[in-house]
Amino acid sequence: MKKNVALEQKYLNTALKLAQKAASKNEVPVGALVLYQDKVISRAYNLREKKHDPTAHAEILALRSAARKLKSWRLTDCTLVVTLEPCPMCLAACQQARITKVIYGAQDLKGGALSLGYRLHEDSKTNHRFSVEWVNMPECGKVLSGFFRNRRA
Amino acid sequence: MKKNVALEQKYLNTALKLAQKAASKNEVPVGALVLYQDKVISRAYNLREKKHDPTAHAEILALRSAARKLKSWRLTDCTLVVTLEPCPMCLAACQQARITKVIYGAQDLKGGALSLGYRLHEDSKTNHRFSVEWVNMPECGKVLSGFFRNRRA
Numbered sequence: 621m622k623k624n625v626a627l628e629q630k631y632l633n634t635a636l637k638l639a640q641k642a643a644s645k646n647e648v649p650v651g652a653l654v655l656y657q658d659k660v661i662s663r664a665y666n667l668r669e670k671k672h673d674p675t676a677h678a679e680i681l682a683l684r685s686a687a688r689k690l691k692s693w694r695l696t697d698c699t700l701v702v703t704l705e706p707c708p709m710c711l712a713a714c715q716q717a718r719i720t721k722v723i724y725g726a727q728d729l730k731g732g733a734l735s736l737g738y739r740l741h742e743d744s745k746t747n748h749r750f751s752v753e754w755v756n757m758p759e760c761g762k763v764l765s766g767f768f769r770n771r772r773a
Numbered sequence: 774m775k776k777n778v779a780l781e782q783k784y785l786n787t788a789l790k791l792a793q794k795a796a797s798k799n800e801v802p803v804g805a806l807v808l809y810q811d812k813v814i815s816r817a818y819n820l821r822e823k824k825h826d827p828t829a830h831a832e833i834l835a836l837r838s839a840a841r842k843l844k845s846w847r848l849t850d851c852t853l854v855v856t857l858e859p860c861p862m863c864l865a866a867c868q869q870a871r872i873t874k875v876i877y878g879a880q881d882l883k884g885g886a887l888s889l890g891y892r893l894h895e896d897s898k899t900n901h902r903f904s905v906e907w908v909n910m911p912e913c914g915k916v917l918s919g920f921f922r923n924r925r926a
Contacts (some may be wrong), residue, residue: 636869656822669846671846672840672843672844672845672846673837673840673841673846673867674836674837674840674846674847674848674870674871675826675828675833675836675837675864675866675869675870676846677869680828682829683827684826684827684828687825687826687827688825688826689923690825691825692825692857693821693822693824693825693827693829694827695827707865708861708865708868708891708893709862709865709866709868709869711791711859712862713827713828713860713862715861716827716828716830716860716862717827717828718827730898730900731899731900734900736896736899737898738861738891738893740861740891743889745883745889746884746889746891747883747884
């Protein structure tokens with residue numbers, strides 16, 4: 621995907637709608653999609669509670685679905701777009717999948733891989749490097765803070 | 774699981790048999806199981822090629838299966854036993870699953886989370902810490918080197 625902020629925001633908006641779907645099912649609202657040749661080939665949202673699956677973050681589900689579609693665990697030339705900064709598990713899964721690029725809309729200062737200092741994507745000791753970019757979209761964070769505020773109320 | 778080397782080796786042996794099963798299916802031979810109250814509640818081996826799933830490492834499959842069995846993504850009081858040092862994705866998945874302990878049988882100097890310096894399990898900035906122990910069982914490494922030697926031949 622070439623650098624095109626309007627396009628990135630369009631995809632983040634699609635991911636945001638997926639996050640809102642998660643919220644409506646009482647799941648922490650994070651949404652993700654995978655792009656291949658500028659087409660969306662998978663969409664997912666967090667389903668950890670419903671699936672009883674510690675790995676069912678939006679990113680993992682989107683990666684797995686994309687790989688099923690491409691019939692390969694190697695997601696070469698694919699971009700992952702996600703509303704929230706990926707946790708270490710999800711960033712490492714992107715590396716396992718040989719993803720080319722990750723774009724996220726809101727920082728996660730407490731749980732995000734980059735925020736915690738796990739910069740796997742640029743570690744020359746690993747067998748795959750990729751770019752990770754924060755495209756600030758405040759709505760991606762607001763859907764989360766709103767969800768937790770409602771839950772506390 | 775209390776510290777009991779004979780018992781740890783018994784479980785590693787079970788995981789090793791799972792790894793050998795993976796090899797017979799042309800998958801990189803890594804096997805894993807999850808213990809809960811000293812009982813094996815899930816067994817898995819790497820199926821990345823067959824499943825077209827970048828996340829289908831033995832550990833992830835064993836964690837997911839255990840969580841389905843316990844009907845909870847929280848694997849509190851569970852131990853993961855795996856033949857090979859977990860990669861960063863799998864170590865982070867153990868953290869997501871709130872695993873209590875990880876035991877592995879062979880180091881992975883090129884791809885293991887600890888060997889690469891990603892010591893997530895003892896990072897006080899994260900919301901869950903757990904113990905990770907190497908119980909040296911040379912067979913767990915040999916099944917891998919044998920597999921790759923055959924593949925090159």
